Amino acid sequence: MTSPFADRLADAVERRSSQIVVGLDPHPQSVDGGLQGAEALCERVIAEAAPAAVAVKIQIACFERYGADGWAAWQRLAAVAADQGLLVIADAKRGDIGLTSEAYAAALLDGPVDALTVNPMMGDDAVAPFIERAADTGRGIFVLVRTSNPGASALQDVLLADGRLWHQMLAERVADWGTRIVGESGLSSVGAVVGATVPEHLVDLRARMPAQPFLLPGVGAQGGKPEDLAPAFAGHPAGGLVTASRSIMFADEPGAAAEDLRARVRAVL
Amino acid sequence: MTSPFADRLADAVERRSSQIVVGLDPHPQSVDGGLQGAEALCERVIAEAAPAAVAVKIQIACFERYGADGWAAWQRLAAVAADQGLLVIADAKRGDIGLTSEAYAAALLDGPVDALTVNPMMGDDAVAPFIERAADTGRGIFVLVRTSNPGASALQDVLLADGRLWHQMLAERVADWGTRIVGESGLSSVGAVVGATVPEHLVDLRARMPAQPFLLPGVGAQGGKPEDLAPAFAGHPAGGLVTASRSIMFADEPGAAAEDLRARVRAVL
Numbered sequence: 001m002t003s004p005f006a007d008r009l010a011d012a013v014e015r016r017s018s019q020i021v022v023g024l025d026p027h028p029q030s031v032d033g034g035l036q037g038a039e040a041l042c043e044r045v046i047a048e049a050a051p052a053a054v055a056v057k058i059q060i061a062c063f064e065r066y067g068a069d070g071w072a073a074w075q076r077l078a079a080v081a082a083d084q085g086l087l088v089i090a091d092a093k094r095g096d097i098g099l100t101s102e103a104y105a106a107a108l109l110d111g112p113v114d115a116l117t118v119n120p121m122m123g124d125d126a127v128a129p130f131i132e133r134a135a136d137t138g139r140g141i142f143v144l145v146r147t148s149n150p151g152a153s154a155l156q157d158v159l160l161a162d163g164r165l166w167h168q169m170l171a172e173r174v175a176d177w178g179t180r181i182v183g184e185s186g187l188s189s190v191g192a193v194v195g196a197t198v199p200e201h202l203v204d205l206r207a208r209m210p211a212q213p214f215l216l217p218g219v220g221a222q223g224g225k226p227e228d229l230a231p232a233f234a235g236h237p238a239g240g241l242v243t244a245s246r247s248i249m250f251a252d253e254p255g256a257a258a259e260d261l262r263a264r265v266r267a268v269l
Numbered sequence: 270m271t272s273p274f275a276d277r278l279a280d281a282v283e284r285r286s287s288q289i290v291v292g293l294d295p296h297p298q299s300v301d302g303g304l305q306g307a308e309a310l311c312e313r314v315i316a317e318a319a320p321a322a323v324a325v326k327i328q329i330a331c332f333e334r335y336g337a338d339g340w341a342a343w344q345r346l347a348a349v350a351a352d353q354g355l356l357v358i359a360d361a362k363r364g365d366i367g368l369t370s371e372a373y374a375a376a377l378l379d380g381p382v383d384a385l386t387v388n389p390m391m392g393d394d395a396v397a398p399f400i401e402r403a404a405d406t407g408r409g410i411f412v413l414v415r416t417s418n419p420g421a422s423a424l425q426d427v428l429l430a431d432g433r434l435w436h437q438m439l440a441e442r443v444a445d446w447g448t449r450i451v452g453e454s455g456l457s458s459v460g461a462v463v464g465a466t467v468p469e470h471l472v473d474l475r476a477r478m479p480a481q482p483f484l485l486p487g488v489g490a491q492g493g494k495p496e497d498l499a500p501a502f503a504g505h506p507a508g509g510l511v512t513a514s515r516s517i518m519f520a521d522e523p524g525a526a527a528e529d530l531r532a533r534v535r536a537v538l
Contacts, residue, residue, distance in 0.1 A: 071340050
């Protein structure tokens with residue numbers, strides 16, 4: 001029986017002394033050689049960056065575009081990362097009504113995948129099947145709360161009649177959803193995606209989601225800085241997972257880039 | 270050069286005298302025989318229901334769960350439907366930041382697929398690559414605006430400080446996004462997903478999105494009634510696409526069930 005994702009995460013962060021998630025986003029604009037080139041690059045990045053990292057985040061879109069072969073390739077990469085002792089996060093941002101969310105959960109929270117990103121726009125009944133599956137199988141989800149892209153604010157930061165921002169209301173729901181799978185670590189297996197590009201929201205979101213591990217994309221190429229992320233770690237050293245993709249994948253030395261980021265994050269704990 | 274999706278849609282609705290979209294959602298809870306059983310059932314449903322329909326909507330989650338083989342299977346079904354003269358909508362509800370949305374658009378708006386469902390929660394820059402691709406290739410997108418599931422209201426109907434509901438604000442953005450690909454039919458290739466389960470929103474949403482074709486899921490098993498959908502067709506007979514999945518797929522005679530729904534919709538035009 002697998003223990004809850006939250007506890008495996010807490011343990012891995014402590015054991016590896018790392019909060020770094022290596023994002024594997026081999027977009028064809030940046031990678032030669034089609035699917036084979038993408039897979040080879042990702043394998044190399046995993047091998048070199050693993051010692052400094054706690055997890056990889058696989059951007060499913062980059063593989064899905066190659067159809068059936070792409071699907072097989074990302075599953076192989078998930079196994080390679082797991083063999084290195086890394087947790088595997090499938091970044092697929094799925095969300096749909098009941099039976100369909102069940103189908104996505106079955107497709108993606110399987111094999112060596114430990115956690116999945118989930119889009120909550122459709123509401124409680126869209127997210128529930130992912131939580132069910134996560135609870136039953138010792139896996140986790142990261143729900144989009146405030147994303148890192150420039151356009152996020154128009155829909156996610158809109159002011160509600162009750163004075164909250166839309167994403168603050170969503171954050172409180174995510175905290176509710178997560179209460180049923182809080183592990184011994186005090187962390188929930190229902191986490192939140194919060195852009196590292198908007199550190200001004202971190203204190204507020206940590207208060208609204210005290211038990212959620214935050215997946216923090218946007219460091220590096222998108223402009224987020226590890227030095228601004230301290231509030232994510234209030235309460236637990238695994239409270240923040242700092243995700244970098246391009247700045248590690250396309251570094252001359254991915255291992256050194258990951259290690260540099262690891263040290264910068266450790267300095268703000 | 271393919272003509273714009275909106276015009277191909279308008280033409281197909283007129284030619285086939287149908288607004289019916291057959292939803293292919295072969296969930297394993299309801300279909301025996303694994304992926305092979307799902308594919309065989311969908312092929313039979315396409316063959317029998319095609320004369321009464323204008324399009325099929327393929328639920329990608331039901332195939333993705335079978336990994337690489339599932340991906341190949343839904344692409345075969347898309348080709349089968351296209352051979353019958355049906356438009357093909359990939360129901361995948363994708364949405365992500367720039368390059369990743371580009372990757373999803375490349376993966377899904379390809380081959381015999383005419384349109385794709387898109388989740389807009391991440392904002393303008395998440396949706397833009399889908400619109401780009403649609404404009405360049407004569408394809409369309411349907412943006413989630415107000416979904417058909419019971420839990421939708423908690424996040425989509427929340428009241429904003431300016432007096433609008435969140436989904437009304439979103440509807441106005443979708444109308445804006447759609448202005449650059451309005452076809453000769455007067456319809457835009459940027460459509461909207463509006464649940465047939467919430468007909469009380471249709472008059473308002475038609476006013477906010479005058480050029481958008483509405484994809485209307487939720488008829489049949491979810492409780493939506495064709496008789497309540499008249500406001501969708503104000504302005505254009507292709508303004509509403511009535512989607513039924515379980516009530517056609519699992520009917521004793523899928524062809525008769527589709528024809529019955531077709532006639533009920535024609536009666537409210």
